[in-house]
Amino acid sequence: MTMHDRRTLLTGATAVALSGAVTTVASGAHAETPARAGATYLGTVLGGAFASMYPVDVATTSAYYYVVDPGRYRVERVVRATGKIDKWTKGGKGTGDGDMGAARAVAVDKSGAVYVADTPNNRMVKYSPDLQTELAKWGTKGTAPGQFTAVYGVAVGPGLDQNGAPAEVVYTVDGSRVQVFTKTGALIKVFATGFNQPRQIEVNKVTGDVYVVNARERRIDVFSKAGNALFSFGSEGSGPGQFKGDPRGITLSRNGNIAFVTDDGNARIIAFSTTGTTRGKQLYAIGGGTSKAFIDPRGVDVTPDGLLLVADEWDYSLKEYSFTSAGATLKRRLFGVRAPKTGANSPRGVAVDAKGNLFVSDWWNQRIVRKDAATGAITTWGQRGIRGEVMSLNFQWAVAVQPGTGHVFVANRESHEIKVFNNTGSQQLFVWGSRNSQPGNFTFPQGLAFAPDGTLWVADSGNSRVQQFRVNVANKTATVLKALGSAGTGVGQFGMPTGISVDADGTVYVADTLNNRIQAYRNGSWSVVPVSGTRGFRVPWGVTAAPDGSLWVADTGNKRLVKMSTSGAFAYEVTGASAGTTAFGGPFQVTFVNASTAYMSDTWGNRVIKLSVS
Incomplete structure (x- = not known):
């Protein structure tokens, strides 16, 4: 979508006048006009934080x-x-x-x-x-x-x-x-x-x-x-x-x-x-x-x-x-100076727990950042390391919080494993996975999401599939229940699945990143979520099922967020300018505190921002 002045957009043979929002209408397609472009920048909760250098x-x-x-x-x-x-x-x-x-x-x-x-x-x-x-x-x-x-x-x-x-x-x-x-x-x-x-x-x-x-x-x-x-x-x-x-x-x-x-x-x-x-x-x-x-x-x-x-x-x-x-x-x-704890360098995954505490995968600094909802205190854990080293991380991507326990799950991408920590990051509780294509193992895991039934879904990117697990941290077991997908462009196939989310009815949504689309797994079958009322996605890294039942897509290549229905009907897009902040460098993932408040990781903007949404 090309935005002129956020009031009028010419698409095909149709010019649509909007109040506060822009919708792209394919020739002959129905235009869904939202009442308002409902996302407002509330502030940057984590800014950039860099070590003195990262010399290779x-x-x-x-x-x-x-x-x-x-x-x-x-x-x-x-x-x-x-x-x-x-x-x-x-x-x-x-x-x-x-x-x-x-x-x-x-x-x-x-x-x-x-x-x-x-x-x-x-x-x-x-x-x-x-x-x-x-x-x-x-x-x-x-x-x-x-x-x-x-x-x-x-x-x-x-x-x-x-x-x-x-x-x-x-x-x-x-x-x-x-x-x-x-x-x-x-x-x-x-x-x-x-x-x-x-x-x-x-x-x-x-x-x-x-x-x-x-x-x-x-x-x-x-x-x-x-x-x-x-x-x-x-x-x-x-x-x-x-x-x-x-x-x-x-x-x-x-x-x-x-x-x-x-x-x-x-x-x-x-x-x-x-x-x-x-x-x-x-x-x-x-x-x-x-x-x-x-x-x-x-x-x-x-x-x-x-x-x-x-x-x-x-x-x-x-x-x-x-x-x-x-x-x-x-x-x-x-x-030889480490990055300060008050920010992140290329933040990727974001998650909140039941108390509203924020967890951020600080990718380049090889750590997890935790911001306490009650006090605002920022703590970090993790350091660069190799497989087998307790508390080590290796270019980790996603982070997710297990409902009920508050345990923090991390997709430790370059070590091809999932690590589990307690809520404050003082202990590593469990780890599983190794690099291969056998069910239960991973090649570059990048996305994590918990389902309403308590199972964990993993976007196993390097194996072009998603996997479902039942995890018992106390017993240190992770039982694989499903391994779905293969490389390709067909329905149920993937070109680097990355973001993953599960809605209230158990439908699994996957950001099929290199195929520039979102796929849904519902009742045992896959479908491609159609996109109507806006341009197509370009390298979408993240997808999130919101509390109000909508879908939010981090359309990274187009430097925007897209809110749409689960059937693909466009609601509105969010850019840096429309939200009232500087341009997004690379929106990566959205997580919701509640139906009206969300956090977004802006990876190449080196920040995590807070948004008011509707």
Whole structure:
């Protein structure tokens, strides 16, 4: 729907004059005209709250550190002498000029130009040294040469140009391959394929050998600059030279004799020999065990003057080490300040309990925020962690409160599990699920909702289905009752089901996000909820059955909320402007305190707002 002045809208051959609301009418369709556009902004209950940085990769020059900070959707420049950020890329989250998604890698060439792997946007972007000018940009989504499927790693170093002559070139990893480009983005060649989720790449500045982090194989594969396989090292485990979880970052000493690889599952960095009879053998490890040197080491680089720089993502810090072939010593820690408890960074799921207490899934800060209805006090719980760690979270999405008990259920997305906490978050009570497609397990669970009969419904997004459970927290049991759906566009099929809600009569509503629709499960059968009187949905993330029997859709791609009947009749839309606040960045979910009051998470607006509704 195109809104002109909120009074008159031309659609097809019909102009409809409204009082305080706009309705889109398809040619020949019936227009339902609401009496009023009944949603008013009452205030922001949680605003933005950011850690000092969320560093995932680093690149260095003699004067600066360049840091990929996906928690702010930007790259930052840190002045080495002062340890302060002085510049960052313009724009924000998006696909336009200057914008980026949650980028994952950065590299610098000899001239100081900066190369960023804009991972979700499937492109490479080259910036000036001050990050203010885009010098080049290339790549689109695809598997053809020159295209990218989630470009995760970038390195710049000695290689061979299109004619086989020595040149400084750009190496990338995406999908299962290495691609080589000129510094302006012209494809030179694809020289290695068959990797299992490669996550980073580095070039030995002395020999030109190329090191690829073959993450899911838990090893490093090494090639000549001509693309010939040379050797590999690493395996899965926690012993010397082994990796637990996915190795993420890699760099080499200036002389090329030591390779440093981040082993985030063991919270350490392993130094490997790259030469002689000890090639591929561990020299030593930094951190690991009980040392607590790192929380989650990701990107690494060696400075021109020979220091090892580490991006410790969930310590929100950069750490400098001096090193030799025998060991390393911490020299300086930069940043490392957690987000304040008074807000959230990219809030997703929201829920209220019977007392009106508000619970928010604070996605980037890896925590749950609780705001007490009686006192207004804000508390948080959770921290970044891996499967098996009590109280840990891993990019959790939805949150729901169990009626009667007040227990808080969390869809711990990246760990493929559901976690249950007591109402104040002081205890983890129960956890279940693992990554697979068997009924009762999950692949990226994203939505949660309790039904009137007390059962829990889960949007199991990665498995393109929804599941129903009967959960007994006291007995620590979760019995799967139904597993419904498959991937596709047909009725009862899904393209990433995300939001889920159940109304008073037990009908289940699912935001079928990538199919741009809402589906309903009623009396054992599925149907698509028709939409009349307004434009169609664009990537709807959330759906909520309201106390008055209506449906509310978080139409994220259109940056609006839509209120409609369960049969699909449009009531009204809510935008930032119509509600009396700034534009929505990304409405994600609505939860109701009562029939007249609701909360909405505005994910990319970094806020949770309160609305008066009718």
